[in-house]
Amino acid sequence: MVMFMQSLKITDCHCDTIWLMGKENYNFGRRNPTGHLDLPRLQEGGVGRQFFAVCTAPLQDCGHLHLALKQIADYRRTLSLHKEYMQSLEQQEDLAVAEDRGKIGALLALEGAEPLEGSLGLLDIFYSLGVRVLSLTWNHRNSFADGVGEEQSAGGLTRAGRALVREMSRKGIILDLAHIARRCFFDALELTEGPPLVSHANIKNLCNHPRNLDDEQLKALAALGGVIGMSFYPAFVAGEGEASLDQLVDHFIYAADLIGVEHLAFGSDFDGVEKTVSGLEDAAAYPALISALLEKGFQPAEIDLIAWGNVERILLANLSQERPR
Numbered sequence: 001m002v003m004f005m006q007s008l009k010i011t012d013c014h015c016d017t018i019w020l021m022g023k024e025n026y027n028f029g030r031r032n033p034t035g036h037l038d039l040p041r042l043q044e045g046g047v048g049r050q051f052f053a054v055c056t057a058p059l060q061d062c063g064h065l066h067l068a069l070k071q072i073a074d075y076r077r078t079l080s081l082h083k084e085y086m087q088s089l090e091q092q093e094d095l096a097v098a099e100d101r102g103k104i105g106a107l108l109a110l111e112g113a114e115p116l117e118g119s120l121g122l123l124d125i126f127y128s129l130g131v132r133v134l135s136l137t138w139n140h141r142n143s144f145a146d147g148v149g150e151e152q153s154a155g156g157l158t159r160a161g162r163a164l165v166r167e168m169s170r171k172g173i174i175l176d177l178a179h180i181a182r183r184c185f186f187d188a189l190e191l192t193e194g195p196p197l198v199s200h201a202n203i204k205n206l207c208n209h210p211r212n213l214d215d216e217q218l219k220a221l222a223a224l225g226g227v228i229g230m231s232f233y234p235a236f237v238a239g240e241g242e243a244s245l246d247q248l249v250d251h252f253i254y255a256a257d258l259i260g261v262e263h264l265a266f267g268s269d270f271d272g273v274e275k276t277v278s279g280l281e282d283a284a285a286y287p288a289l290i291s292a293l294l295e296k297g298f299q300p301a302e303i304d305l306i307a308w309g310n311v312e313r314i315l316l317a318n319l320s321q322e323r324p325r
């Protein structure tokens with residue numbers, strides 16, 4: 001079992017660490033006393049692939065484009081400073097190259113399409129800056145879609161939203177359906193060509209939170225070969241108060257029974273939440289989660305799929321083969 005733990009590589013489908021990268025008191029290259037994630041803790045936790053989200057929606061009502069570009073600049077500077085250990089994953093061949101070189105693969109995500117300012121015209125720019133994962137909205141309404149925060153008034157995808165999903169499929173940008181309202185969720189599934197991702201959410205039948213997925217959504221996601229990254233946010237795992245590792249593992253068990261382990265992954269939400277599951281305090285703590293999964297009966301081969309193989313399948317199916325010209 002020790003051998004299995006040492007050889008296992010982890011993929012995390014969502015963190016919000018980029019907003020820290022521009023701060024003076026944060027240094028990605030060393031272990032920071034606060035926050036959840038930096039290079040030493042990724043290495044200690046056995047993380048081999050990390051999604052990094054640019055998220056502007058909760059921060060302000062305007063200036064999304066400026067803020068997104070600033071965050072992408074901070075991210076690219078960070079990767080460049082640590083290029084010995086980190087590599088941007090932008091097309092299929094990058095996956096193997098990063099692995100061969102023993103580097104941590106980094107995926108750039110846009111969490112909420114507000115920086116596109118309502119049109120597809122800027123998508124090429126974000127693509128050329130490395131964005132390969134995109135969620136149409138955060139919790140609110142924008143030109144493309146409604147978020148879960150719109151509650152009963154939420155509708156389906158707008159015309160621009162439908163065009164955006166089609167264009168993402170054409171370009172090889174992964175559709176991320178975390179945060180999106182239910183009707184938009186199903187609209188987007190009808191339009192996407194590549195298997196979709198829900199980068200950070202949990203199971204509604206175990207924890208009735210608007211950000212979690214119900215059984216019908218989980219089945220529809222799985223039917224397209226999609227994957228859900230289980231978040232470590234206590235409010236999604238157990239509602240109010242603390243959440244334990246065992247309670248988090250219950251979400252994996254439920255989803256594995258309903259749709260199969262081929263559709264599960266990790267989506268920590270590190271540095272995007274004020275609290276995490278007890279015992280899973282930061283990116284160095286993945287071995288504790290792996291132990292808990294093993295204890296509850298998941299087989300090593302199943303854990304390997306959850307930790308690595310399932311998201312690799314999504315990446316290979318979505319990312320383009322060729323470097324953009």
Ligand SMILES: [Zn+2]
Pocket residue numbers: 111178179200272
């Ligand atoms: Zn989020």
